[in-house]
Amino acid sequence: MLAAYHALYGAARALFESERNFWVVAISLAHGVTLLSTSACFLALDRFPSMDKYRLQDKRAPEALFRQAFRGLFFNSAVTYPVFALLLYPIAKGFVAVSGAAPSASETAAHLLGCILVEDCLFYWIHRTLHHKSIYKYVHKTHHEFKQNVAPAAEHFHPAEDVMNVIPFLAGPLLFNVHFATLLLWVVVRVHEIVDAHSGYGLPWSPWSYTRPSERHEFHHSHNQGCYGSFFPFWDWAFSTDAQFRAFMAKGAWRTRGAAAPAKARPTPNKDGSLPTPRRNPPRAAKKAQ
Numbered sequence: 352m353l354a355a356y357h358a359l360y361g362a363a364r365a366l367f368e369s370e371r372n373f374w375v376v377a378i379s380l381a382h383g384v385t386l387l388s389t390s391a392c393f394l395a396l397d398r399f400p401s402m403d404k405y406r407l408q409d410k411r412a413p414e415a416l417f418r419q420a421f422r423g424l425f426f427n428s429a430v431t432y433p434v435f436a437l438l439l440y441p442i443a444k445g446f447v448a449v450s451g452a453a454p455s456a457s458e459t460a461a462h463l464l465g466c467i468l469v470e471d472c473l474f475y476w477i478h479r480t481l482h483h484k485s486i487y488k489y490v491h492k493t494h495h496e497f498k499q500n501v502a503p504a505a506e507h508f509h510p511a512e513d514v515m516n517v518i519p520f521l522a523g524p525l526l527f528n529v530h531f532a533t534l535l536l537w538v539v540v541r542v543h544e545i546v547d548a549h550s551g552y553g554l555p556w557s558p559w560s561y562t563r564p565s566e567r568h569e570f571h572h573s574h575n576q577g578c579y580g581s582f583f584p585f586w587d588w589a590f591s592t593d594a595q596f597r598a599f600m601a602k603g604a605w606r607t608r609g610a611a612a613p614a615k616a617r618p619t620p621n622k623d624g625s626l627p628t629p630r631r632n633p634p635r636a637a638k639k640a641q
């Protein structure tokens with residue numbers, strides 16, 4: 352499979368005289384196709400009531416916010432990332448081989464794992480810093496407009512955060528001098544993971560389900576407390592920034608991984624022993640009066 356991918360990469364490279372143009376087009380396509388196709392798959396799940404059991408929160412994000420982020424997917428794919436790729440090429444070309452022999456399977460796997468580990472560490476610290484009360488409102492608050500995640504939230508950022516996100520993403524490839532064919536796989540891996548984490552679903556067959564980033568990140572958005580990591584829970588565990596998340600999950604508050612919904616409290620019977628008529632909407636006035 353990797354050999355077929357490298358053959359495709361070689362054929363695509365041969366289409367471009369300019370290495371820079373190939374760099375820009377290939378990154379833009381890897382990012383845009385992964386972002387739009389993964390988001391479309393998750394949004395399609397909303398059409399199937401049978402998938403509701405995998406949704407982490409019942410409440411949906413406001414429609415206007417959803418539409419704004421949805422448009423952002425196309426803008427990022429068509430403008431933001433191609434511009435980033437163009438601006439970063441002069442820096443990256445000294446570290447990343449665009450032409451030449453393709454790497455072996457073991458080298459590709461080692462480089463991808465290295466990129467994930469470097470990103471996971473840098474993302475945790477940058478993200479945690481962005482939550483510092485002295486700077487949160489200037490940049491990261493934009494991303495937290497989503498209290499309930501949905502796939503387009505994955506790239507709903509303040510422009511300054513878009514730029515900052517390049518650091519954890521590109522640090523691994525530059526550090527390990529990965530081949531450009533591997534860097535493109537890394538784009539696919541990273542974009543898929545971040546869309547999955549913002550999908551609002553906890554799918555048992557997700558490739559990331561073992562480390563449960565979607566549940567951690569859903570809690571991060573709904574409670575705005577801890578869970579700053581991306582791929583792995585290690586840094587949150589090591590610095591106890593997932594304590595509230597673990598306490599929350601211990602209560603079984605979410606129907607995660609398709610588990611049965613928690614049993615609802617039995618209604619108090621009327622004086623004559625009959626059960627009260629269920630109300631579709633919570634009594635808001637009574638709630639306010641408390």
Ligand SMILES: [Zn+2]
Nearest residue numbers: 478482491571
């Ligand atoms: Zn955050």
Ligand SMILES: [Zn+2]
Nearest residue numbers: 494549568572
């Ligand atoms: Zn997020």
